[in-house]
Amino acid sequence: MFRLVQRCCFHTPFKLQKLTDPRLLLYGKNKTTCSSLGLHLQRDMCLLSRSPSLSPASVHAIKPQAFHTSLPFFKKKTPKESETEDTGILQQSMKSLKDSPKPALYLSLAGLIPFVSVPLSMAIQGTYYPELAFAQITYGAVTVSFLGGMRWGFAVPENSPAKPDWLNLANSTVPPLFAWQALLFKDITHGAIMLVIALGIALHYDISLLPTYPRWFKVLRVAGTVVMVISLLATAALKTISEEQLSNSRNKWQNTK
Known part of the structure; x- marks a missing residue:
């Protein structure tokens, strides 16, 4: 047995x-x-x-794979990968600008000339001109109103993906209201800050709430908004510098007396 x-x-x-x-x-x-x-x-x-049944190959074959299941988004990106992604985004943006229709590109660039010329001319001459600053604020208010009303033109057509509902039509009136408020301020700095807020709101509408816009238009809107904001802030900074210089000169003149 x-x-x-x-x-x-x-x-x-x-x-x-x-x-x-x-x-x-x-x-x-x-x-x-x-x-x-x-x-x-x-x-x-x-x-x-x-x-x-006990060979090393079989033992390695039945090893659990839980140690290699780390999710890819937990892995840290190397500096080279981040640099390549940044360069890729810039290249795509430049390509989108080149692919944009020529009338839209040239008219947008020409529309930025009144914004850039005002602080640039005052910086070159070293003198602050209130009339030029107010002209820039007025032109900025007109531009913001145009950007707000452009949404009506996108939502009203019958075949448009955007519906003419309260969200689209009411939001398009917000930037013109900010522009009107900017013209009511007597201080140029306050008007420039109000226009910067209005430009940010209009950009948010065009980029986030209406994703059906083509890529070239979104890139053009971002680039134009950045230039307009920098120009308005530059004018406000030149006004502050000129006021400080004027106050210092007055103090010196009173001290000499």
């Missing part, structure tokens, strides 16, 4: 079964029998270690 169990469960050869008889293990005194038994056991252990 013991031999049958060994043959079925351990698949040991017949010679090993004879050598593993209990009588030989308990009462055998022959040294050659013990040595041969040890050799047979070592050989069978080697065979078992080389069996396909």
